[in-house]
Amino acid sequence: MKKKHSSYLALILARAGSKRLKNKNILKLKKKTLTEITIEKLKKIEYLFKDILISSDSTVIKKIAKKKNILFLDRPKYLSHGKVSSEAAALHAVNYYEKKYCKIKYIILFQVTSPFRRNLTIKKAINLSKKFPNKQIVGVNKDKVTPNGVIYLTPKKLLKKYKHFSKSKKFIPLVIKSNLEKLDIDYKSDFEKAKNFSKKNI
Numbered sequence: 001m002k003k004k005h006s007s008y009l010a011l012i013l014a015r016a017g018s019k020r021l022k023n024k025n026i027l028k029l030k031k032k033t034l035t036e037i038t039i040e041k042l043k044k045i046e047y048l049f050k051d052i053l054i055s056s057d058s059t060v061i062k063k064i065a066k067k068k069n070i071l072f073l074d075r076p077k078y079l080s081h082g083k084v085s086s087e088a089a090a091l092h093a094v095n096y097y098e099k100k101y102c103k104i105k106y107i108i109l110f111q112v113t114s115p116f117r118r119n120l121t122i123k124k125a126i127n128l129s130k131k132f133p134n135k136q137i138v139g140v141n142k143d144k145v146t147p148n149g150v151i152y153l154t155p156k157k158l159l160k161k162y163k164h165f166s167k168s169k170k171f172i173p174l175v176i177k178s179n180l181e182k183l184d185i186d187y188k189s190d191f192e193k194a195k196n197f198s199k200k201n202i
Helices: 034-043 059-068 086-100 119-131 156-162 188-201
Strands: 008-013 051-056 071-074 106-110 137-140 147-155 172-175
Touching (some): 008 034, 071 086, 086 106, 086 156
Parallel strands (some): 008 106
Antiparallel strands (some): 106 147
16 A cells, blocks of 8 residues: 555666676676666565666566566667766656656666665655655765765656756755765676675675
């Protein structure tokens, strides 16, 4: 019943290509792809979301989504190259979801390159959004300014207005203190760190 009344869409953007680290979204930590790790964690708290939707042009990721029983959107080619912003892909996904399913008020963006994200952090972000319903919530470093990629929560209306997940300094910062949790896998060196961390933490 909680899920039915939720106004939050959990959105995963995971295209096939990647510049710095080849096929990073389907790299494996302890026999699970980064995409699978994120999906499995979200499934444990899926009651918090209206739905979990993944947008991708990858056939591998499409099979993963089907296996995990979450919604999948075939991302068109014009939104699948390196110069396309996350915001553009997110707006496309939101428009698709609302036309096919129902209206939502908030989008939470989950990058699969943050495999050590804690579900407690997600709950904190949602609680902050309830306290500040017209603000974007952004996972940041200790400086309270620099986004670290762990989590982005935005009211739909602000995403459409600004076409940005963290417009200027007006967002509400959610400080991520743990070096493990805020590890963002963008380079080979990041992935090597993740493999060492995963021996104890996944």
